[in-house]
Amino acid sequence: MTSSLYDENNIFAQIIAGKIPAKKLYEDDQILAIHDINPVAPIHVLVLPKGHYIDYSDFIQKASAELIKHYxxxxxxxxxxxxxxxxxxxxxxxxxxxxGQTIFHFHTHIIGGRQLVGRVGNL
Known part of the structure; x- marks a missing residue:
């Protein structure tokens, strides 16, 4: 589902469309997981739904229960x-x-690979 405020030219939409390269870790017809280009820890992966969702609330309110579960x-x-x-x-x-949201396409950071104490970078 598309939100009227969603910017179809945001960098994640362009990565999903294959217009901008990314180091993919996982992909299926509903989601894409990529390595962050500016990692704050040894492991820093971004998981993106392929639909047009601005943020967590937009995703939860507009995505199907099946997609939310799959994600x-x-x-x-x-x-x-x-x-x-x-x-x-x-x-x-x-x-x-x-x-701290800078790209208005819902995504989740998976961060690890070292001890994480306090604040971890500007995400």
Missing amino acids: FIKIDEIIQLLDLSTMGYRLITNKGSEA
Whole structure:
């Protein structure tokens, strides 16, 4: 579903469309997981739904229950793939510029690979 405020030219939409290259970790018909180009830890992956969702609230309100379930199950599978289950990790999503959101396409950061104490970068 498309939000009227969604910018179809944002960088994540362009990556999903294949217009901008990215180092892909996982992809299916509904989501894409890529390595962050400015990682704040040894492991920093972004998980993006392919639909046009601005932020977490937009995703939860407009995506189907099946897509929401698929998205979070795949995040868990990616965490397993990255071997972060025993070491630990952070899942972060930002909503709004005051919270640090700079790209207005909903996405989740998976961060790990070192001890994470306090604030981790500007996400």
